[in-house]
Amino acid sequence: MKVMVPVKRVVDYNVKVRVKADESDVDLANVKMSMNPFDEIAVEEAVRLKEKGIVTEVIAVSCGPVTCQETLRSAMAMGADRAILVESNIELQPLAVAKLLKAICDKEGPSLLICGKQAIDDDSNQTGQMLAALMDWPQATFASKVELAGDKVTVTREIDGGLETLAMSLPAVVTTDLRLNEPRYATLPNIMKAKKKPLDTIAADSLGVDISPRLKTAKVSEPAKRAGGVKVADVADLLNKLRNEAKVI
Template sequence: MKVLVPVKRVVDYNVKVRVKADETDVDLANVKMSMNPFDEIAVEEAVRLKEKGIVTEVVAVTCGLAACQDTLRSAMAMGADRGILIESSIELQPLAVAKLLKSICEMEAPSMVICGKQAIDDDSNQTGQMLAALLDWPQATFASKVELAGDKIIVTREIDGGLETLSMALPAVVTTDLRLNEPRYATLPNIMKAKKKPLDTIAAESLGVDTAPRLKTIKVSEPPRRAGGVKVADVADLLNKLRNEAKVI
């Protein structure tokens, strides 16, 4: 069984993102980049399935600039067998990424696609769902547990009211939630081995997919600064402020 894991290069989650002076985008100059945390969870789950002997090959795929090869190498250091870079110099929005991934799925014929539920840069939470729709595959989003039983996959997903368990036929698309697993740290030997694993580069234009942006960013701004708190003398003073100043009681 082959599993395809899309990964995305994003600003490292430990970095404080700053907005450009002209408010057209965030400033990426000299900013540390890393793999999207939800995608790390997806890679970890695919590798665990391989370690159980259920999956035979894990293929990591990403879309973007040549610098995205580092993200693929990180995935391969975690245990992915090979990587595919769909190289493109233009902004790729969720629908464009889903179309490119559809083309790769048709080429690779995986039994399952496991991807992060969303990227921490745009928070769109759309690519997995769009990919499933384009492929006409069943999908399970926000997965917190994944089990394979024969030709079916059983996914426990997190919903507002608790947990929901789905059984689906393969091939299928699964998007990962935070509580699915704890991603491993890549060891130095595995990082060195990842440099020798195969990494193929495909030009996005060669896939015959319309990747033109359909959305235009009008403005990017930082959230308003929170006002400082105040100290109160006692509970009575707190209740008085809540009642007369905050108007919440």
């Protein structure tokens, strides 16, 4: 069984994001980049399935500039067998990424696609669902447990009322939540081995899909600073402030 895992290169989650002076975008100059944390969880789950002998091959895929090779090498250091970079220097929005991944799925024919539920840079939470729709595959989102048996996959997902368990036929799309697993740290020997694993590069233009941006960012700004708290004299004063100042009751 072949599993494909899309990974995205994003600003490291430990970095404080800065906005450009003209408020056109986030400033990426001299900023540490890393693999999207939800995608790390997806890679870890795919590698664990391979270690159990259920999966035979794990393929990491990334869409973006040539610098995404670093992220793919990180995925291979975690245990992915090979990687594919769909190279493009234009802004890739969720629908464009889903179209590119569909083209790769048509070429590779994976039985399961595991991806992070969202990227921490845009928080769109759209690519996995869009890809499932384009491929006409069943999907299970926000997975906290994944079990494979034959041509079936059982996914447990957290919902407001508790846990929901879905059973799907393969091929299928699964998006991962935080509680699915804890990604491993890549060891030095595995980092060195990853340098020798195959990494194929495909030009996005050669896949014959429309990836032109459909959305335009009007403005990027930092969140408003939180105001300091105040003490209230009694319950009546608290209710007054909630009703007339906060306007929440």
